[in-house]
Amino acid sequence: MTNSVLYEAPGPRAKRRARYTSIVVGVALLGIAAWAVAQLAAAGQFTMNKWGPLVDPSHEYFAALWNILGQGLVNTLQAAALSIALSLVIGTAMALTRITSAPWYRWAVVGVIELLRGIPVVIAIFFAARVLPELGIELPLLWYLVIGLTAYNSVIIAEIVRAGILSLPRGQSEAAYALGMRRSQVLLTVLLPQAFRTMLPALISQLVVVLKDTSLGYVISYPELVQEAEIAIQNLNNPIQIYFVVAVVFIAINYSLSRLAVFTERRLSRGRQGPSRPARPHRTPAATGNATGGGH
């Protein structure tokens, strides 16, 4: 995509210059890559000794390794799905409480949201895993991870939902009240469904954050992908190769989700504006950046 904010369409001279510079830069980058590959090769990182268990089906550990990584991925996806579903329910409830609460206790709701947003998610998970057993609540490891992730993400989703509801035109709720609906009816049947529609891209982006954060199950020894990879590495002694595969898996899933978020955003904004009107020429930082603020 050429960025017309910074430079105009290049003429023949600029094109030639750009081509030469591109070649020089490209060669320099290839040089750096070649150096890195040479270093890794010199360190013996490309031998079958290291890659065999991952790529050679006849290797004695091939099946066992992919089995353990697959199980790790399943556990990761399970934790992420449970966390996002619970966060959605609790986050929506929190947002509605914050919107409908009387001023005398609204500060309490806001306080809880601000406190949970201010602590690192890894602390939330660690807290769940250490404090709940002390209080006599013994759960499978999965649930400590889910509770920690939900505590952190539900407040972010609460903010997304609140922003979605507040961004709706005033006429929506005014019309609903004029029809004689009660406040709960207005919120649940008129405002929330529309808010969910505009929130969908932000929710999908949040799913990326949750998926990445399930890797923190590592600190409480929940057998998710990174933990399983670590166990495999202790036996096979090929950390770079296995983490390469783990990174590729995460990047592939998260990249597809990000594309899905962008796609939904485009579709929704097209539907809203109608086909005849031109798309907005420039995206605002709020639209492209992580509007939730506490995510990444």
Next chain:
Amino acid sequence: MHVITDNLSLYRDGLVTTLRICLYSGLLALLLGTIMAACRVSPLTPLRAVGTSWVTVFRNSPLLVVLFFMAFGLPELGINGTYFVFGTIGLALYTSAFVCEAIRSGINAVPPGQAEAARSVGLGFGQTLSLIVLPQAVRSVIPPLGSVMIAMIKNSAIVGAFGVGGDLFSVGENLTSAQGEAALPVLIGVMLGYLIITIPAGLLLGIVERKVAIAR
């Protein structure tokens, strides 16, 4: 709660270590992120490709995986260091992808007329970027950039969990796991430590946001 008051010096040192990790990572991330943002909007295809892949890789992999790559990969490339160095670099690389995206969206939010005016008075690409577009872009990216930095402060706990040691998270882990203290008061202390940083940072960000806001 006496466990917090008894170990106050431990908590203080943990807070200082957390802040040190954040300071170094933050500066490095701002530097790298700005360079990558410039790459992503440059007219040269190879540089754009570098910027795009940088962001795709670091924004979509978990921080923990990035950190493990630093710890195992950098020594193989002949770069040695302590866990503190690896952790700080890893956090900086991870954060730089978000910094890059914040700055890039800021650049895209600058009205094209600004750059057109700059070009028509004869400024080149470098001048247009550094004198006209970036100063305006930076003002409009302060809010998202601030949230990225606050997120980085919270992510520094993952660097602690990764084994850097001495930061707030490690203090909590040591006191509960190694010394067998009750987890509830210890971890409340750790949380307070983070809230001492993040809540004022959030308030400060709000003030700065109002100061630099441009009416468009």
